[in-house]
Amino acid sequence: MNNAMINIDKLIIGFDSALRTLFTPAHTARPVPGNDMQEPDMTASEKDLSAALMRVNHVGEVCAQALYQGQGLTARNEMVQQKLMQAAREETEHLAWTERRIEELGGRKSLLNPLWYGGSFVIGMVAGFMGDKWNLGFLAETEKQVGDHLAGHLQRLPQNDEKSRAIVAQMQIDEASHATMALSQGGAELPLPVKFAMKLSSKVMTQTAYWV
Numbered sequence: 001m002n003n004a005m006i007n008i009d010k011l012i013i014g015f016d017s018a019l020r021t022l023f024t025p026a027h028t029a030r031p032v033p034g035n036d037m038q039e040p041d042m043t044a045s046e047k048d049l050s051a052a053l054m055r056v057n058h059v060g061e062v063c064a065q066a067l068y069q070g071q072g073l074t075a076r077n078e079m080v081q082q083k084l085m086q087a088a089r090e091e092t093e094h095l096a097w098t099e100r101r102i103e104e105l106g107g108r109k110s111l112l113n114p115l116w117y118g119g120s121f122v123i124g125m126v127a128g129f130m131g132d133k134w135n136l137g138f139l140a141e142t143e144k145q146v147g148d149h150l151a152g153h154l155q156r157l158p159q160n161d162e163k164s165r166a167i168v169a170q171m172q173i174d175e176a177s178h179a180t181m182a183l184s185q186g187g188a189e190l191p192l193p194v195k196f197a198m199k200l201s202s203k204v205m206t207q208t209a210y211w212v
Helices: 002-025 044-074 078-104 113-129 132-156 160-182 192-211
Strands: none
Touching: 002 044, 002 113, 044 078, 044 113, 044 132, 044 160, 044 192, 078 132, 078 160, 113 132, 132 160, 132 192
């Protein structure tokens, strides 16, 4: 009975988190990176590029929230659950930073955010059901791939868009920290086919979110 009530509580919390992620402005405890910098003088095409890339990054943070919620719901170890929720709180700051930058650039968030969230939540739950070492291994690999993806964005962003670049650079540092945490807690190395499937699905998501 107690376990059932706990599971119901987790589902309610998860549903509340989904609504907050998708429909309310995110908040940040830390200052927004680059907040003290002046808005750069960019051409219309440069602003469009920055806005599109930040939209992709925002989608990544929406997915991260869903993944962590799904993983936390099915994780078996209480300490693992706490670590996942701590990482989710830090990812919420990334959500706030990218959301704010999109607005500053005159862009918009992805129209498919509910779809991205729902799919990522299910994936997170499946990872949790596989056991904590695979759950953490999935988290570590996800953060590694996100870090690689952010490095690519630092190369693609307009050189004079220092405000966007500051946000992406700090996100890259935080993602690396999350990956290190997951491995230190016993995360297992994922099989190559799983890593490849993750990269393929990520590529589909990022290319779609760039436009939609």
